[in-house]
Amino acid sequence: MPTEYLRPAHPSDVPALMALRTEAEEWLHAKGSDQWNDPETGGRAIEKWRESIGDGRAWVVIDASGAVIATVSRGPVDRDFWRDEDIPESAFYLYKLIVARNAKGRNLGARIVDWASKVAALEGRSWVRIDTWRTNKGLHAYYERLGFEHVRMERPNHRRSGWLAQRAASELAHPDVPLVVGEPDGWDQSQF
Numbered sequence: 001m002p003t004e005y006l007r008p009a010h011p012s013d014v015p016a017l018m019a020l021r022t023e024a025e026e027w028l029h030a031k032g033s034d035q036w037n038d039p040e041t042g043g044r045a046i047e048k049w050r051e052s053i054g055d056g057r058a059w060v061v062i063d064a065s066g067a068v069i070a071t072v073s074r075g076p077v078d079r080d081f082w083r084d085e086d087i088p089e090s091a092f093y094l095y096k097l098i099v100a101r102n103a104k105g106r107n108l109g110a111r112i113v114d115w116a117s118k119v120a121a122l123e124g125r126s127w128v129r130i131d132t133w134r135t136n137k138g139l140h141a142y143y144e145r146l147g148f149e150h151v152r153m154e155r156p157n158h159r160r161s162g163w164l165a166q167r168a169a170s171e172l173a174h175p176d177v178p179l180v181v182g183e184p185d186g187w188d189q190s191q192f
Contacts, residue, residue: 004108006115006179009049009058009071016060016068017049020098027101028136034160035133049073058096061108061179069103071096072112074119080156081131081164091127091166092120110146110173115181120169127166134162147171 009017025036052058052073061070075095077088094116099108116128132139134153140163144150148165155162 003064004069004106004111004179005062005064006059006112006181007062008056009053009060011050011053013053013058013060013068013071014046014049017058017071017098018046020068020071020100021045023101024098031138033133033136033138035136035139052096061099061103061112063103068100070099070108070112072098072116074116078131080159081154081162082129086151090125091129092116092123092125092169094128094130097130107174107177109142111177111179113146113167114172114174115179117167117169117172118178125169128169129164129166131161132163132165133160135160136163140165143167146173 021036028035049058052075057074059072059074060068061072063069073095075093077091077093082088082091082093094113097109097112099112113128120126120128128148129151130143130148131154132143134155140150143165146167148167151164151166153162154164
């Protein structure tokens with residue numbers, strides 16, 4: 001029986017989401033990265049998550065005990081980065097993928113991306129797209145290992161993200177260990 005479940009985020013998950021974000025910020029800072037060292041951490045980040053949850057665009061991964069161990073959001077096309085010639089409607093846009101440090105080694109990030117790929121394919125989309133922090137070369141390499149291809153770098157003055165990449169929706173990194181959509185007590189249990 002799988003030990004990780006993917007479900008829509010609820011408003012009650014916001015404290016757990018902020019804890020994931022804070023943990024990720026501290027880990028990145030300890031590694032010498034400037035990613036997420038911005039003032040978004042407080043009320044603005046909480047408000048953005050509440051909006052994503054309300055719109056049904058935020059998801060959490062929970063373990064068998066119900067603890068939140070990862071999150072991901074789906075977003076609209078970001079026009080600071082993606083152009084008309086990119087055919088924006090052809091992609092699923094992945095945002096805020098964060099995995100708890102104590103869940104390292106379970107390939108959760110890759111499995112979440114696989115879930116996004118399956119959803120994109122079911123919707124008739126060709127790509128899963130991301131934009132990441134421009135200076136986080138380790139993150140770029142991680143996504144490239146998952147099959148993402150670097151598209152280009154965008155540098156809008158008001159953004160620090162802008163490393164753009166995409167992966168074919170048909171590509172899966174871990175097809176043998178999908179996440180279960182639902183909860184341990186089961187509301188859906190379909191595997192994605």
